[in-house]
Amino acid sequence: MKNKKFIASAVTATAIAAAVSPASADFVFTDVTEKYEEAVQFLLENGITNGVSDTQYGTHQSIKRQDAAIMIARTLGFDPDGEYEDSGFTDVPSHAKWAVDALKESGVIDGVSATQFDSNSYLTRNQTAKVLANAAGLVVDETVTTTKYSDVNAAFAPYVDALIDSGITQGKTETSFGAYQNTTRGEMALFIERAKDYFFAEVSFEMSIMHANDTHARVENLPKQVTAINDFRTENPDSLLLHAGDVFSGTLYFNEFEGEADIKLMNLMNFDAMTFGNHEFDLGSSPEGHQALRDFVTAANFPFVSSNVDFSADDLFEGLFQTQISSEPEGGNIYTGIVKEVNGEQVGIFGLTTKDTEDISSPGLITFSDNYIAEAQRMVDEFAAMGVDKVVALTHIGYNDNPAVDNDLELAAGVEGIDVIVGGHTHTSLEEPYLAGDNSAPTVIVQAGEYGNSLGTLDVGFDENGVVVSYDGGLIEIGEQAEDPEAVEILAPYKEQVEAVQQAETGAVALAPLENPRAGDDLTAPSVRKNETPLGNIITDGMLNKAREYSPDAIMAFQNGGGIREAIDEGPITVGEVISVLPFGNTLATMELTGAEIKEAFEISVGNYPNENGGFLHVSGGQVRFDSSQPAGERVVSVSYEEEDGTFTELEDAETYTIATNAFTAKGGDGYDVFADAYAEGRVTDLGLSDWENFQEELVRLGEITPETEGRIVNINEETVVEGE
Structure with a gap:
């Protein structure tokens, strides 16, 4: 309760x-x-x-409080003879103790202190x-x-x-x-x-769902997740297990095995269905095309659902893509939708993938519908014609992503008849299910964050007409569980090879250490969290170069200093060193910001100077000049971007510019409310590209690296010092 x-x-x-x-x-x-x-x-x-x-x-x-407790406990159906956790209140009379204990245990009521309920007040x-x-x-x-x-x-x-x-x-x-x-x-x-x-809502049918999304090849989390899934199934044996996409891309496990390790562990988990994320299409421009995706699909012991994606023009998927809803779906096949029997009831499941995939991935001959709302309504209508009135949309369109393209909130508002949306793409951790729609046609939306750090759970109740009347759910944190022995055994050979690759040299060489300084208590010492650094410059250069492959108009890139975690020693640079510098698995995002908003962000960036600030922004493609003698919020003198000829042009407050940064910062991390607002307004696009891989590409492009700063971030009170470096 x-x-x-x-x-x-x-x-x-x-x-x-x-x-x-x-x-x-x-x-x-x-x-x-x-x-x-x-x-x-x-x-x-x-x-x-x-x-x-x-x-x-x-x-x-x-x-009185004690009498109210008895009345409410009876209303909720608690048994006076039931066993409840002792509330610890010493002032509750014996005739009311069962009620107070029951309500305290269920989170309905509390006392005025740890030992006093204040029964007679x-x-x-x-x-x-x-x-x-x-x-x-x-x-x-x-x-x-x-x-x-x-x-x-x-x-x-x-x-x-x-x-x-x-x-x-x-x-x-x-x-x-x-x-x-x-x-x-x-x-x-x-x-x-x-x-x-x-x-007294009359629930005629209840269903439990476990869900995951955006796991991005974090397979080392999965042995513990197997345990969490098995534990949940012990209590809820008929529960569904669904994946909302983006298994591909993000770690060396994908670089080396292209989904092979993931699918073996997912088969062990016994998923019921998965939809495709944009990253499932990342390899479309490779010489092998989508062969890895085909292998991933055919190796699965569960079906895939995808109602707005057309695979028919790609011969690799011939015979795998079914355009009709199946009541008897088979593993290793793709369907627009499927019907599963759960506790004697028919449940429809269909899939959606963001149309942004065309711009942020490499789908090749695979195409995406222009109207995801229409495709979803078509699926709901087809289920209704089959007599199926309980419908789950398994989506990779984002919880609150760009509404002009697609997202779950718009889907819930635009389609009547979807009972549950299990989502992905925005890496949103919904600690509790979100209720959309009105009481006559409610839709429950869930999403489980990222990287297998949580297992999402949902219990949903329906009335006799298939309308949602109750829901409960949350996220089970993955971390304390014991690793499942069979999963550990499956992962072992892949893990051994990945650990060997981490020691491999990238081909880039640091001619001097790429330092990652921290000032500590010495306000005069340099720090990655308040000063331009060679390492920050290389990281942001890699971000900007990669972003321009997708958004040629991108003018600048930012990296928060708190996200740069380690230095790189002099000598050959290994893959492991690259990952240790950017260990959080962030992805590359682009933002549409006005010049005024960018300046506001840099006021936050330099606002703590000379103290350290984890949100201090390293820059590529421009120059920031600030005056630390001025009060916080009034320090930025100018922000300029670099033209192709090497000259600098100052930003116009009312002009809109394309900026690249990591997804953490783009969503407002480190207190960047100005970015959070842009994200909420759909002005952020997560390209989903791994930050350490972008960094590695830039290191390899440079080859031999001599660390240096370039006057990208200038405190005009120390300008002669900076220019003399």
Whole structure:
């Protein structure tokens, strides 16, 4: 009960209303007015409460916290004889202990301290709003700080707002909630009766889903993930396991084995379906074309789903691509959609891949539909014609990626009939499922971050008409689990070869150390987190060169100093050294920013100088001049970009420019709200290209490297020093 969210549908509300009989003619409580009769009758008929005497309900009496706990625990169906974790409260009377323990364990209510529940105090209406919102599993927007009621403070505003949205409360007046007044027994009856379609939502079918996305060849995580999957299946034996794409690209395991290690481990996990990510098409321009992708597909013991991708023009996929929904899907094949039987119910699953793949990968002869919304609606309609009313969209279009192209939020808004979206592409860690749509046609969206660091889980309940009425879920962190022995055995030969490759020389040679200085407590010492460095210059040059292959208009590239982790010794540079410099597995992204926004970013970059700042931006393609004698926020003197002839042109505030950086920074990492805003507005494109691979390409291009700085970042108070380096 702790995290489960109930969704009141019109069907559910009608069914429950029909089950509640009107107040009987021989209603015995003389203190219950017409306003409260139906609510009190509802509580009596459902065994939630009794009166305070044979003739008195106690309508206008304030309700104590212990009595409210008993009432809510009964509403939720907790058994007075059940076993619950001891809450630790020493002031709860024995007759109420079961209820308080049950609600504390389920996260519905808490005490005023670790040992005190404050049992005999009265519950205020503010406190009642929070308890009821938690108990009913209402969707609470934690960002809400105000309501239409002037007496509700920010701490309780989200909960009162949730009750307002759900029709559970109307307040004392148009402007007063009566926030600090005690809740009466009559009011509690009204609240619970109005929330009945949340407390008593009729779930006729429940389904569990495990999900992964954007694993990007991080196969060393997978033996622990196998254990997490097996543990979840022990508790939920009929659960589905789905992958939302981007298995390819990102580590030496892919460079060396092109998905072979991944698919063997995925077969061990027993996936039910996977859709294609943009990176599955990265090898299309190689001499072998998509042979590695074909081998990956045919080696799978599970099917692939893809409704907006057409493989028919590529002979490598002849016989593998089926354009019809299959009720008997076979492993190693691609379908527009499939039907799986889960606990005796038919569940439809279809796939979508971002159209951006045409620009950020190498699909070759493989093409993508221009209208993903239409393709998705077509799939929902085909499932409906088959009598399938529970539909899962397995997508690689991004949770909140560029809305002008495609994303999950737009998909949920544009297509009626999708119950669950299991997504990928934006590497979004949705700690809780996101509910989109209205109560008559809700859609639950989930995504599990990146790199196999988490296993996503979702429990979703449907009513008899196939409408979602409840959901629960989250992310299981991968890290503490024991490694599955069979998975370790499968991975061993691949791991041995990768470790050997890490020692291999790239062909580049450092003629002097490429240092990664840190200042520590010495504010006069140089640091990668406040000064231009040769290593930062090479990294950003590699970013800019690679970005221009996809966006020729890109003018500059940025790298956060905190992401540069190690130095490189003098001599031949190994693959392992390259990876140690950029170990986080970031990807390359492009951003559309105005000149004013870029300057705002550099105010953040140099704002801590001479102190270190992990968000300090190294630069390629331009020059930043700042004055450290000025206050933070007013230090940037100029930002210029380099023309082809080597001259510099200062940015125009209102002009829009294409910038390259890593995805972490592009999403607002290190406090770059200006970038976060651009990301939220769909002005960021994650190219998905590995940062260390881009860095390695630049090192190899340079060959023999003499470390030097070039006056790209200049503090005008130290300009003579910088120019003399």
